[in-house]
Amino acid sequence: MPKSVFISALSLEQRKIVKIILSIPRGRVTSYGQIAARAGLPGRARLVGRLLRIAPDALKLPWHRVLRADGQTAFPAGDPAFDEQLRRLLAEGVEHKNGKIDFARFGWQRDLDEQLWGPR
DNA sequence: CCGATGACTCTGC
DNA sequence: CGCAGAGCCATCG
Structure with a gap:
C-alpha cells in the first residue's frame, strides 16, 4: 500500500503513535x-x-x-526479525545482553532525565 | 454476535 | 527468573 494512502487511512490516535515512533532518537x-x-x-x-x-x-x-517492557524484542529467538532488530540496534550503538536491552542505559526516557537533571 | 488472536503489560505467587 | 491470570481492544473467521 502506498505511503500516503496508508497514512490517510489512519485514525488521529494512530497518526500520533506514528509521529512518536518517528521521534525516537537514534541509539x-x-x-x-511508553509510546502508547x-x-x-x-x-x-x-x-x-x-x-x-x-x-x-515505505x-x-x-x-x-x-x-517490550522487559527490554526484549517482541519476536521470538529464531524469528528473522529477532536478529534483524538486534542487528540494527547494534549498528547504532545499542548493546544487548542475550537479547535484552538495558533501559537504564539506552532508554529514551534517560535522555529526558539527563536534560532535566544532567548526566550521571 | 462470539470466540480466538495478537510486534503488550502489570500483578501476584 | 518463570508462570498464570487479567486487563487491553482492534481484527478476523
Whole structure:
C-alpha cells in the first residue's frame, strides 16, 4: 500500500503513535507501552504493536527501537526479525545482553532525565 | 454476535 | 527468573 494512502487511512490516535515512533532518537529505545502512554493512550500498548505490524516499509519507521517492557524484542529467538532488530540496534550503538536491552542505559526516557537533571 | 488472536503489560505467587 | 491470570481492544473467521 502506498505511503500516503496508508497514512490517510489512519485514525488521529494512530497518526500520533506514528509521529512518536518517528521521534525516537537514534541509539535510543523505548517500549510499546511508553509510546502508547505518550500518545495519551495508557494501557493500550497492543495498539502500537498492531500499527507497527501493518505499517508499510515505505514509511521507514524505526521499528527496531521499540521493545517490550522487559527490554526484549517482541519476536521470538529464531524469528528473522529477532536478529534483524538486534542487528540494527547494534549498528547504532545499542548493546544487548542475550537479547535484552538495558533501559537504564539506552532508554529514551534517560535522555529526558539527563536534560532535566544532567548526566550521571 | 462470539470466540480466538495478537510486534503488550502489570500483578501476584 | 518463570508462570498464570487479567486487563487491553482492534481484527478476523
